[in-house]
Amino acid sequence: MRPEDEPDVARVLAACDDYVLVATGSPALPADVQSLYYSLPEGADLERKHLLVMCDGPTVVGVVDVVDGHPDRLGCSVGLFLLDPRARRTGMGTRVAQHLLREAATRGIQYVTATCPQSWAPGRAFLVKMGFEVSAPAQDRGPTVGNRLRFPAEQGLCTAVRKLDGAPPDAGHPDRGTP
Template sequence: MIDVPGERVVVREPGPADEVPLLTLFGECEDWFVAVTGLPSGPGDVQSLFYALPEGASPDDKVLLVLERDGVVAGLVDAVRDHPEPGAVAVGLFLLAPWARGRGLGRALAESLLARAGQVPLVTAAVPAGWRSGERFLERLGFALDAAVPAPAETGSRWTGPREGGVRRAELRRTGTG
């Protein structure tokens, strides 16, 4: 359990029984998928979540956390330890159902990830260029955002979609850690 005033919230690792709830979450977060790829979530997105890694990363460094609110999957974070450099954490996917946004649940999920990752000096993330709610969320967490960069033709683990836009890279440098 984590503390979110007025909410019964649990952050945990996903299990086999989470496939259908995660499919539901991905469907609910169509706005995010369209902002990132130009398309809604596809049939294999949940399964690939468990296997997709940046080049050079180890499967042992993968961190997946599910956020439940009152027993319903409301969020998900996918991160990789020791990427893009030793001691860092790279957040690859951070989803929160639209009905769960603006309640402090995203901050609780981010804080849970950081607590599980330990005292890392660098956390990286990306947000779709122009996804203002995501940009504000990262800024409130203390991330510094770069200017938008265009989407590459290949991201390392997959080819980008034909309507995929650019992203803004974000970094959170944590002093007194490491």
């Protein structure tokens, strides 16, 4: 994401109020784009944070927020993977996710974590389709979720983990192997 993409990303966030309201309890605001730059869990390295835009031709239609090397050097956390409603169900999200998963594996990442509100059925279905194991919400996981801090209104967030090709069987499992 470049500074000149910010108005388009703000438009995408506003168009995705169906998700934003479920996830945060309030509508998207223009300042939410700026907060994407700085939203980082404790202990994570800002240099390892990546904000990516998805484009359909010259038009920005989605945004991805990723921190590699989190929660440990073998993992990668996705804080946001969001497509404008007009771009959903076109296959773009699947193609982008598959590309990013392949890219992560080539960089030695062994597992990817993501979060999704339990009440956001389209997101949970997408995660399952992409091969993630989605766990029920856990209240004892603290204020950090995925690669960002949890907002007070965010309740019922499911954690999803996907092991990448070549990863050991327990990679990314919260109770075994790497966290």
